[in-house]
Amino acid sequence: MLELRSLTAGYDRRAPVVRDVNLTVAPGESVGLLGPSGCGKSTLARVAALLHRPDRGQVVIDGEPAHGWRHRAPRSQRTAFGVVFQQPRLAADPRLTLTQLIAEPLRATGRAAEVTDRVRELARTVGLGEDLLGRRPHEVSDGQLQRACLARALVLRPRWLICDEMTAMLDASTTAALVTAVENYRADSGAGLLAVGHDKVLLERWCDRTVHWDELTRA
């Protein structure tokens, strides 16, 4: 269970963009969070993934309340999450090859030995040709880079996936391919999903249920 309890968060304590929000994602469940851009849903996604410290409230991951955020989060909690953002170019270190990019979390957790096998396997999962793996971000398209970012998010086999506008920049076929890759992973691993976005048609097709930002903040 991923529980967001009475979360208030933002970048200025006097003007939080997330106010007293409650949201629960059951194990294996996929929840779509719909809202207009700039409403604060991305901030909520960052809090849920332990990337941004809330001003108030709690994130409870499988019964354990989170105590730290970013690098202060305990590794076991940090690695419970795989996160994919809207803009792969902002999320990917331009100096790394796609292989290094995908493998980064493995190296960071002392599992470098698994790199070759895992990267090859994940490249297949996300539909990335092996010939692309040696390239750097500027040598691939947005769609290809986003596939690599998804592979990186999956590399530690997270129990929770947070996708923040993962496909907003992508064409229809690449969107369908990435969503299919996420769903295959979830079917295989039982991971839960919080997909944040503004595309109602997409999220309703993709997720078990969708909630609108207004419903969360009105409560």
Place this chain on the structure above:
Amino acid sequence: MTGPSTGTDAVTGPSTEADAVTDPSASEAAAGVEAASDAAAAAGGAAPDAVPVLSVRGLSVRFRMRGGAHVAAVTDARFELAAGECLALVGESGCGKSVLASALLGLLPENAETAGSAFLADGTDLLTADERTLARTVRGRRVGLVPQSPAAHLTPVRTVRSQLEETLRELTGVRRPELRKAGEAAAERAAFPLGHLDRYPHELSGGLAQRAATALALIGDAPLLLADEPTTGLDRELVDRTVDELRRHVGDDRALLMITHDLAAAERIADRVAVMYASRIVEIADAADFFGEPGPRHPYARGLLNALPEREFTPIPGMPPELSALPEGCAFAARCERADEACRSVPALPLSGAACHHPVAPALEAPRA
């Protein structure tokens, strides 16, 4: 997709010099102004009696890469745009559509080579005009650009008001004290709220930044509007509003070329749709036929539409070929279930229809999901 200035489309390899030279329509470019009016008759645009606002023939763009390799970003594009018409050029990131837009604006990087022609109604060939002509008489005045990322297009250190006023001064010669009013009128035209005029671009929401950029693009009253992914990152409602506004600005006298990967936005605004794949336009069709019945005829276009979440939501298997390593023959063959021997030669694009040896016949139409 990333803009051409960052060269994402351009990063990889080859094609041959011969592409451009043997292209039959390339030689027609030499015919100059007449080609523009010929083209109107030949291609049967919306108004065959009028000279099209834009007439593109045999347009190819290649990038020379280090080590002598080439990237064929646009190959033999041909289309026209009549006054009052919106053409949506759709395709996935890296297919060459943004490079095509850059070519029309004369904004290609140094290592680009072009062939073919792109005539405005007044006879200006956008491909051969020099930078001075483009800067002084074309960009903003004859071709208005609604940019992909307005936030990046607007000058960060100046307010929206000062940018509108400067563009007005440049393009229309309005001077103080009328300038202030003219600036506000320009803002209103694009539904930009006057209360936000003294803000800086970073203080604007995505929607307002888009309107500010649209207001700038409209100032010169250019007959051709070129919108490069104008709805990227916007919410659906904002997408609808943005394209409706663009449509309204087109009116009866202008033409709009909208480059987009957003099929819903294309459906909402376009009279005709051109689908680009691996540097070529592979289908041009009436938008109502394309999005409704009988649907796309090119297998790629059909797959792209079927990938939509409101349709089958199934991806096209595989990925497009690299523009640096395009296969011989139809570039879609490796992903196409209809491919056979015939597909080893590049299928020609008819004036309306699909560049395919085995187009999907209307009779085989599957019911729309």
